[in-house]
Amino acid sequence: MAKAKILVVEDDRSLADVLEYNLRQEGYETYVAYDGQDGLNQSKLRAPDLVVLDVMLPVIDGLEICRRIRADPVTKKQLVLMLTAKGEETDQVAGFSVGVDDYVAKPFSVRVLLERVKALLRRLASPTQPGDILVSQGILVDRERHRVTANEEVLDLTPSEFGLLEALIRQPGRVFSRSELIDAALGGDSLVLERTIDVHVRALRKKLAGHADLVETVRGIGYRFRDPAGVHN
Template sequence: MSKNRILIVEDDRSLADVLDYNLRQDGYETVVALNGQDGLNQAKLKTPDLVVLDLMLPVVDGLEICRRLRADPVTRQMLVLMLTAKAEETDQVAGFSVGADDYVTKPFSVKVLLERIRALLRRRQGESQHDEVIVSQGILIDRERHRCTAGDQPLDLTPSEFGLLETLLRQPGRVFSRSELIDSALGGDSLVLERTIDVHIRALRKKMGGYAELVETVRGIGYRLRDPASSE
């Protein structure tokens, strides 16, 4: 079984070395980039399974890197864990809004970081345990090909948006609280603010175009996919 490959994009050489050593000790293959442009280049060249990404980087900052990763067909499905000293709630929301899958603030515990990485990879690997194709009301999700369409038009979704839509699509009409969506779509090990679910939902609706109204807000609780029976 091949090792998961992790790209570390961190301009602090000593911290990059610590991350590199501990990830290798934990059984991962690693690649290190010390500035944002090299990080983008390595992401395309090495196609890692997961990127540990600092935000405050020379040449290209972490938010812009994440935007570019999500915009490129070669890199859009890579898991992205932001590791940064920017600890304000607004910073975390900004990180998730550009497609981050998890957000860890400095200073941090190496053991906790390793567990968060394992959790993200488990979530990705566990996706194959469900039905491969789900269809409801013109929306199709193909898990095996990681493809989603709305009215036969492809949707360019981040992994988190894909997980949210899949969760809603599996049980149309069921109301999911924000905490349930974090557990089901983003993984119970993710330490995600409940309000960041709203950021993901807004981005998802924007991409769904004319199908956006299928994702309904249930005030004071959370979200649901419109029940097909209600439109008959």
């Protein structure tokens, strides 16, 4: 099995060196960039599976890099783990709003970061069965091809948005709490705030466009995918 490729974009060279060493020790093929422009270039050149991305970077900041990664057809499927010295909720929400898959606030232990990396990469390695296709009300989710269409038009979803939609459409009518959606869509070991699910839902609805009302808000609880039979659990 090919080694997972990881790109570290971090301007603190001592931290970057530590991360590169430990990631290589774990068996990953690892590359390093020390500024935002080089990081963006390497995300295209190296085609990493995952980008460990600092938010405060020279030339181009981490949030803008993530926006561009998600906007580029060549890089849009890359997982992004953001590092930041800011621990405020608003900063975490800002990261998820541009397509970040997970978030680690500095200071952190290397072991914690390695566990976050493993958790994210498990999404890529999770087994799927041929023909595992979910269809409801014009929305088709193809797990094998990691592809979503709405009335046969392909939607450009991030890995987290894909996981969220898959969890909801698999059980239409069932109400999921925000914490359940973190478990189902992002992984139970994902260190995110419940409020960030709202950010993902807003982004998902925007991409669903005319099908946005299929993802229903259940006030005070969470979300559900509309039951085509009109009967809710």
